[in-house]
Amino acid sequence: xxxxxxxxxxxxxxxxxxxxxxxxxxxxxxxxxxxxxxxxxxxxxxxxxxxxxxxxxxxxxxxxxxxxxxxxxxxxxxxxxxxxxxxxxxxxxxxxxxxxxxxxxxxxxxxxxxxxxxxxxxxxxxxxxxxxxxxxxxxxxxxxxxxxxxxxxxxxxxxxxxxxxxxxxxxxxxxxxxxxxxxxxxxxxxxxxxxxxxxxxxxxxxxxxxxxxxxxxxxxxxxxxxxxxxxxxxxxxxxxxxxxxxxxxxxxxxxxxxxxxxxxxxxxxxxxxxxxxxxxxxxxxxxxxxxxxxxxxxxxxxxxxxxxxxxxxxxxxxxxxxxxxxxxxxxxxxxxxxx
Amino acid sequence: xxxxxxxxxxxxxxxxxxxxxxxxxxxxxxxxxxxxxxxxxxxxxxxxxxxxxxxxxxxxxxxxxxxxxxxxxxxxxxxxxxxxxxxxxxxxxxxxxxxxxxxxxxxxxxxxxxxxxxxxxxxxxxxxxxxxxxxxxxxxxxxxxxxxxxxxxxxxxxxxxxxxxxxxxxxxxxxxxxxxxxxxxxxxxxxxxxxxxxxxxxxxxxxxxxxxxxxxxxxxxxxxxxxxxxxxxxxxxxxxxxxxxxxxxxxxxxxxxxxxxxxxxxxxxxxxxxxxxxxxxxxxxxxxxxxxxxxxxxxxxxxxxx
Amino acid sequence: xxxxxxxxxxxxxxxxxxxxxxxxxxxxxxxxxxxxxxxxxxxxxxxxxxxxxxxxxxxxxxxxxxxxxxxxxxxxxxxxxxxxxxxxxxxxxxxxxxxxxxxxxxxxxxxxxxxxxxxxxxxxxxxxxxxxxxxxxxxxxxxxxxxxxxxxxxxxxxxxxxxxxxxxxxxxxxxxxxxxxxxxxxxxxxxxxxxxxxxxxxxxxxxxxxxxxxxxxxxxxxxxxxxxxxxxxxxxxxxxxxxxxxxxxxxxxxxxxxxxxxxxxxxxxxxxxxxxxxxxxxxxxxxxxxxxxxxxxxxxxxxxxxxxxxxxxxxxxxxxxxxxxxxxxxxxxxxxxx
Numbered sequence: 001x002x003x004x005x006x007x008x009x010x011x012x013x014x015x016x017x018x019x020x021x022x023x024x025x026x027x028x029x030x031x032x033x034x035x036x037x038x039x040x041x042x043x044x045x046x047x048x049x050x051x052x053x054x055x056x057x058x059x060x061x062x063x064x065x066x067x068x069x070x071x072x073x074x075x076x077x078x079x080x081x082x083x084x085x086x087x088x089x090x091x092x093x094x095x096x097x098x099x100x101x102x103x104x105x106x107x108x109x110x111x112x113x114x115x116x117x118x119x120x121x122x123x124x125x126x127x128x129x130x131x132x133x134x135x136x137x138x139x140x141x142x143x144x145x146x147x148x149x150x151x152x153x154x155x156x157x158x159x160x161x162x163x164x165x166x167x168x169x170x171x172x173x174x175x176x177x178x179x180x181x182x183x184x185x186x187x188x189x190x191x192x193x194x195x196x197x198x199x200x201x202x203x204x205x206x207x208x209x210x211x212x213x214x215x216x217x218x219x220x221x222x223x224x225x226x227x228x229x230x231x232x233x234x235x236x237x238x239x240x241x242x243x244x245x246x247x248x249x250x251x252x253x254x255x256x257x258x259x260x261x262x263x264x265x266x267x268x269x270x271x272x273x274x275x276x277x278x279x280x281x282x283x284x285x286x287x288x289x290x291x292x293x294x295x296x297x298x299x300x301x302x303x304x305x306x307x308x309x310x311x312x313x314x315x316x317x318x319x320x321x322x323x324x325x326x327x328x329x330x331x332x333x334x335x336x337x338x339x
Numbered sequence: 340x341x342x343x344x345x346x347x348x349x350x351x352x353x354x355x356x357x358x359x360x361x362x363x364x365x366x367x368x369x370x371x372x373x374x375x376x377x378x379x380x381x382x383x384x385x386x387x388x389x390x391x392x393x394x395x396x397x398x399x400x401x402x403x404x405x406x407x408x409x410x411x412x413x414x415x416x417x418x419x420x421x422x423x424x425x426x427x428x429x430x431x432x433x434x435x436x437x438x439x440x441x442x443x444x445x446x447x448x449x450x451x452x453x454x455x456x457x458x459x460x461x462x463x464x465x466x467x468x469x470x471x472x473x474x475x476x477x478x479x480x481x482x483x484x485x486x487x488x489x490x491x492x493x494x495x496x497x498x499x500x501x502x503x504x505x506x507x508x509x510x511x512x513x514x515x516x517x518x519x520x521x522x523x524x525x526x527x528x529x530x531x532x533x534x535x536x537x538x539x540x541x542x543x544x545x546x547x548x549x550x551x552x553x554x555x556x557x558x559x560x561x562x563x564x565x566x567x568x569x570x571x572x573x574x575x576x577x578x579x580x581x582x583x584x585x586x587x588x589x590x591x592x593x594x595x596x597x598x599x600x601x602x603x604x605x606x607x608x609x610x611x612x613x614x615x616x617x618x619x620x621x622x623x624x625x626x627x628x629x630x631x632x633x634x635x636x637x638x639x640x641x642x643x644x645x
Numbered sequence: 646x647x648x649x650x651x652x653x654x655x656x657x658x659x660x661x662x663x664x665x666x667x668x669x670x671x672x673x674x675x676x677x678x679x680x681x682x683x684x685x686x687x688x689x690x691x692x693x694x695x696x697x698x699x700x701x702x703x704x705x706x707x708x709x710x711x712x713x714x715x716x717x718x719x720x721x722x723x724x725x726x727x728x729x730x731x732x733x734x735x736x737x738x739x740x741x742x743x744x745x746x747x748x749x750x751x752x753x754x755x756x757x758x759x760x761x762x763x764x765x766x767x768x769x770x771x772x773x774x775x776x777x778x779x780x781x782x783x784x785x786x787x788x789x790x791x792x793x794x795x796x797x798x799x800x801x802x803x804x805x806x807x808x809x810x811x812x813x814x815x816x817x818x819x820x821x822x823x824x825x826x827x828x829x830x831x832x833x834x835x836x837x838x839x840x841x842x843x844x845x846x847x848x849x850x851x852x853x854x855x856x857x858x859x860x861x862x863x864x865x866x867x868x869x870x871x872x873x874x875x876x877x878x879x880x881x882x883x884x885x886x887x888x889x890x891x892x893x894x895x896x897x898x899x900x901x902x903x904x905x906x907x908x909x910x911x912x913x914x915x916x917x918x919x920x921x922x923x924x925x926x927x928x929x930x931x932x933x934x935x936x937x938x939x940x941x942x943x944x945x946x947x948x949x950x951x952x953x954x955x956x957x958x959x960x961x962x963x964x965x966x967x968x969x970x971x972x973x974x975x976x977x978x979x980x981x982x983x
Binding site for chain 3: 067068173174175176203204205206207208209211212215230231232233234236237238260270271272273274275276277278279287289290291293294309
Binding site for chain 3: 542543544546547548549550551552553554557561562565566639640641642
């Protein structure tokens, strides 16, 4: 099957098993209505996600990076079909799941799972670990005799002692709760898991545990994942590919090494530069401090959305939105004046 | 505030009132008893009843009856009392002030005592004030108004003979009905004030105020109270609606000449036009109060704008 | 030189005597005029509680200072009455908090909130003058069009702008000490860089000593000249910021540096610390870090290591750190997992 869309100039056809995309998003767009009226069409729309295209490779981790208001969470929720996309395609297993109905979604939900930032809110406090892990098995009609061994296996995978199986979420620490949430997402062996800021609420020392856990699970199961985060150092550590979003649009995308090694979009450069470095002596690069705040997504700038904060902005940036263009290394950038 | 929000809210209010009027109209139709026969009297002939029925347009279709009823109501014509023969609108107009005065007085008293009580309880949680508040709350909310009213009459009017048991003649006759009506609201307002205040005092901006070096009094009043007022105002507004509507029993117990007693009298007399009229007036006042409460938010909280 | 703030053996407990929990246990550090001290630690390390308690911002009861002293310019705040401490708070000590979204009063204009900080410490100035000063402060922290913005309410601003407002409040009375508690944690990374710059400028203008509390070693490294590493209510290590980060002596400091992903490290360079920080209810005996320490020995579970000076400029609380000619080093028989 040909996964490569014709618009992507210079896209190299890769036949390698590892490079095959399990999930592909094309032109994904999601608006939300604001200022609803009692009757008729809403007066105003927020374009939370605007024409976003990327592919998730098998066994790979694609990270979606962005600040608040970038639409990264909306992308995740739309792919998991917790939200219905306004337009665009979500290709999974050769099918477009963007607009399919609730009934057909059940099959998709088995394959695409989601883990959220706050495990306190996503785990029912009145259910024990056993019940929490059993639930997806029951919903997806696993044979009853397989429940017990599967739960043991899952706890083993996420590194929790089996003796914890009858405890309630409040008896665990934040990191342990996130392990339970991960086990729950893994329960029915999905092909893709979407992690929405899974380590942001955790202490640094525990963050590292979860990052390594995710890396190990991926190596063992061949799971593909989408990792949504605002934290560039975490993303840099665990991702194979990165998509940088700003006000709902892709600014830059490409293999992680490539993108962090030689960022081409001014926004990406600024983001990377803004991460405080632990060792002053080693970081010689001049810091780029962006002026101003993110504009409101309800009222984005014309042309390139980043132009109001960009030090390279010219007249053309206000009139024409730059196209996302790629090179032979699958490194894409949407900028009139890229590096 | 944009005009469109006001238009939206008014449209909503009108739809509510239309719903209420349909309900009231159908409810009366569904009740047993023939209004024409009531008006005509026990001795009336069949012809007389039929004539009255035609006069009252009771012989027409249900929908037509309703449109007539609604059209009349909109022009202020709520029909004629079957019992007294006076226009219903006039009867209500004569009785309404007494009800509204009593309710406003009661809510005023309840607000003053309730907010004060709640603030003290919030200032010293788990103190004597706090515990007596809970005791009072439980007491007041488990006592039905008619029972409390009778109790007050027995104690102050019969036993000690210091206050009148009924009527609206002297200022002293206001005391017992006001107390009866306010009791429940005091408890509710105090509880809401306490909860809101405790919640506010946990907020980060209270810490910011303390970090500025503001005095405790300043922290409590400037930063705490104003923020805690929003839920309290909501309760006060809704309570006022409750008091106007809920005064029925209190008015009966104290023979208060308000529309509550008018309603009860009308029910006993099967005076359907009056019943309809009073319920419509109640509904109108409650819808109006809700509207006022919502609009008052914009004045109190800059975050809310429509 | 008299330190601006000197905390000695400070112990903060919650709950009734006899059954109390120690959130802060014998913490000692100080900050000199003009200096920036970074206090780093994970949640539950007591890094914020120390300072909130020191300046009387913890509700008491249940919290109380059960031991130690807090000297602000030589005067002990722990033994001062609440009213006197209040006169120092906001005047000589400014606070910047973590959550700019919730640390401003939603129903008061921002101009008034800044002006209030001036008015409460100067009865004679009057609101009109204080408001004019508030406008000046707003332009000082980089807010455009302050005249107009002063009349607006907090919800009309972004997180970054609100944090600038909080900074304006903190520096309103030219404080001697600025305490910034996770000032950028809730902000986007591009805004974080701006706010750190604003804090730095504010500090330069007022000449205040600054204590920056953060869980982010990167932020601390950018801002602080001295560092205090806290864990489970105790100070583990303190010293010159660059030295400590380049050459950590305490196993916890070393582990904390190794577990944080950075823009320079690879996944294989990240070494998580096993387990999690202890809760107040289940504080380990001996050294609080010993259950997670890869160098732990028997003595670590039985004896609390003394917090002692190593070399000229370093303090460490570990049984196995020895002073050497170059400063100090960790001397242990063998690592547990190595």
